[in-house]
Amino acid sequence: MSTIYDFTVTREDGSTVPMRTYQGHPLLIVNTATKCGLAPQFAALETLYQDYQARGFIVLGFPSAQFHQELANGAEAATACRTTWGVTFPMHALIAVNGPQTAPLFAYLKQAAPGAVGDAIKWNFTKFLVDRTGHVVSRSAPTTDPLTLRPAIEALLA
Known part of the structure; x- marks a missing residue:
């Protein structure tokens, strides 16, 4: 598989969406x-x-209980995000980001942009910036303030 468009993901409501739906859009994918x-x-x-x-920029949230800090399922997590933080960007079903049950999209993202010490995701809020052609252009640490990604986002939108 060569781009994120080769994957299908599950939304918080259980419906599936092919990632090719986002073709032509820069994305920020976050666990x-x-x-x-x-x-x-x-x-x-x-x-x-x-x-x-x-x-055309889209943020995609993928809740994960891998680090034991998430609610029971993606629908509950999405509701909490909307009511607590005012989130309107697409949220998805609960996934694994490491280990044998890793969601295929995240296996690809980790391979395309390894972290400082291999490909494992170290914590919640690891961020992957993806260009309009579905290629990962950067991986940001969990503690990276998302607003510091503005210049990179603007470059992808230019």
């Missing part, structure tokens, strides 16, 4: 957790989404 100390990043992610969605 999230509503009970994580980094959860305030939801507000920054929503700010980016609101600021750039008219130009």
